[in-house]
Amino acid sequence: MIVLELPGPRIILFVKGDILKEKPPTKGTESGALFAVVDINPQRVLIGLQFEYHIERVLDIVIPVEAGFCYDRLDHFYLDAGTIEQPAIAKILGLFDGTAYFMIHGDGIPAFPLGALQGFSVAAGFSASFVWGNTSVGLFLRIRAGFDVGIGFKPPFAGRVLSKENFGFSLCPLKQGVKLIFRSNGNDTRIEGRICSRVSSSFLC
Amino acid sequence: MHHRRNENPGARNPALDWLVNSVQGDPTDVRGWEPKLDQWAFGVVIVAGTMEGALY
The missing domain is CATH 2.20.130 (S-adenosyl-L-methionine-dependent methyltransferases)
Known part of the structure; x- marks a missing residue:
């Protein structure tokens, strides 16, 4: 219309x-x-x-x-296939969940998880998880992994990468994360990295 | 005539939000329109499709 x-x-x-x-079944x-x-x-x-x-x-x-x-404002444009706030979603059999986004903005992406991207910016992210068990009673196995990647060109070049992994039973979860930030003004480049791992336990392990 | 779409101006794409969430794909659904003086809208619809297989 x-x-x-x-x-x-x-x-x-x-x-x-x-x-x-x-053709779907009559009562499909x-x-x-x-x-x-x-x-x-x-x-x-x-x-x-x-x-x-x-x-x-x-x-x-x-x-x-x-x-x-x-x-x-010609620089004020965007092209998004999913966004950080509202990613593309896929759920399979109630066990597998996946989300993803890909964003191109002419004047920055302020909501990027590792800090705002400025200027012409590109960001992408993916997350997938598997849950097996009964989450309502808190006894389940969960495996989750994902990453976020972003590049902004103001200052000249700044990029950020965040990787997240989460594995374990509900009583003994293990979380791991990798964070990498790099900046460059054309002459000097600075790279910062952080790796962390955490295990928390209720009464086992 | 004297009606407007009751879209959410806070949505990122108000027209898409209106089409998906307010009228579920049917712009002629009266639930998606509200009275507003001096607001006019003219619409033209084309319905096209293909069908194969047995009817049921």
């Missing part, structure tokens, strides 16, 4: 597409949808797309993709 809104003017294109798929709960929007007004253009696919108790996928451009 294309909509013209007045005053503004504002022109918006709404799209909803159902995904090509095999499978559903998939694609939502897309192009929003144009005299100040900016916003483009948004969200892909969703659900099979009850089996698969749950949500992938948001957004882009925005301002006419008055």
Whole structure:
């Protein structure tokens, strides 16, 4: 549907597409949808797309993709496939969870986990976890790993890497993390690193 | 005429947020619109699709 809104003017294109798929069973709960929007007004253009696919108790996928451009500030643009606050999500069988994001911003990414990125910035992150057991009674096995990588070009070059691992039973969790920060102004380069590991126990171990 | 979409201006992409969360993909859903004097909207819809296999 294309909509013209007045005053503004504002022109918006709404799209909803159902995904090509095999015929579901008569009482099946499978559903998939694609939502897309192009929003144009005299100040900016916003483009948004969200892909969703659900099979009850089996698969749950949500992938948001957004882009925005301002006419008055050309450096104020963004292109995000998932974001730090709202990453793309995949859940499989209720056991495996995965999240991911990839962001390109013209004027910085303030929400980056290891500190704000400034200027033209690129950030990406991935996290996956496996949970087996009953979390409601606190007796379960969890394995989790992820990383965040970000590069900002103001000052000239600054990058940050954060890696996280988390493994253990609920009664004896083990956490590990690697943090790496590097900065360069073209002449001098500084690299900072930190590795940490932690084991906490309730009454075992 | 004299209606506007009740989108959330705080959303990052208000129009997409409105389409997904307020009207579940149907812009003609009246629940997504509210009265507002001197706000006009004109819309055109195209429905396209393919189908194969047996009907049931």
